[in-house]
Amino acid sequence: MQLVAAGDANAFEIIFERHADAAFSLAYRMCGRPAVAEDVAQESFLALWRSGARYDRTRGSVRSWTLGIVHNRAIDGLRRNSVHDRRLASAEGLEEDLEAPERTDAQAIDNAASDEIRVALDELPSEQRRVIELAYFGGFTHTEIASMLNAPIGTVKGRMRLGLEKLRGHLGDWQAVGT
């Protein structure tokens, strides 16, 4: 990342190749449309290229930082365009909405770790999983989720916290894929 911060395009290309599929997958999961996901991923990588100097390795992996940028950009886009009304069902049945993904070899290698996290998420009580997915993947605010689920704000916040704590318990010392 130091080389990227210094304007080295070759170093950037390595970062891009390593994380492009994960970045696009996350954007696609959140936005639901390939063209929008492509825009989000493009803007995110160009932001990374132009702001590489802001990366702080003590605060997480390059992958986490990259996907954090993608997440923030996708949320900005969702909230700006108000397109996430149609994502109300984002917690359920989303995979069926998406076109069949083409898996890469690298992704296949990562499958074991990903499956572990996916299972941990699936094993959460449904009300906890739903608020986490609506917040993280749907881009909804906690007040929107409370309104959507007709639940008190405090309850929604509590479910988020309990869900994340349970996930942490499942995952133990596991750290982000690709660190």
Add this chain to the structure above:
Amino acid sequence: MSSREKGLGCEQSVDAAPYVLGALDPPDSFRVHFDGCATCRAEVAELQLVVDTLPATVPPVLAPRALRERVLATVRSEEELLRATGYQMDEPPKPVSRWRSRRGPLLTASVALAASVAIAAVIVLNNVGSTAPERVTVAQVAPSIPGGHASLRLLDSRAELVVSGMPQPALGKIYEVWLSHGSGSPQPTDALFNVTGTGSGSVNVPGNLHGVKEMMVTSEPLGGSSRPTSSPVLRVVLHT
């Protein structure tokens, strides 16, 4: 001791989970709070590690080849620009007051962009002797659009303008591409385009660019105009 137990020491720690999920609205007051609260800072740090694993639950999809090509083409062209001009060019352009002077939109736009013309020329000249099949020329974007970027990709006789960070044209307007051969008024093209909500867009520039000195883009009424009615939002200096 779990973060939950630690969280019991601060009432506001209940905001840590929605905060790390990006759902706390508004997040500012909590951000200020946890900067000075060790309990909440620890809670945020612990929960953030969990949130960082959530992208791994997403069904994997291959990034499109076109995305790779666009991103890397932009990065390569900006690297070339940085090398040619020094890294101070990476700083946001300072506002140019003459941009909005009373001397007419096209003339003032020419003045505002004049300092950048030499930079574009360096890049194009460097590309003349290249054996690379594709040339990418970075456009000069109006100072009033600090986050805007654009580049013109030339491959054989085809040209594609790729933009990012551009504002959407006003209601009832669309971006129009113009070509200038160095004298006379810029010639309109049928290359009309809009940008997405994130400011990205692309358009094929029609016709043969041989002899074209400059390409520019203005915001025009839907359907396009025969003469520019506004200042250029970007400009590409060509040495064809």
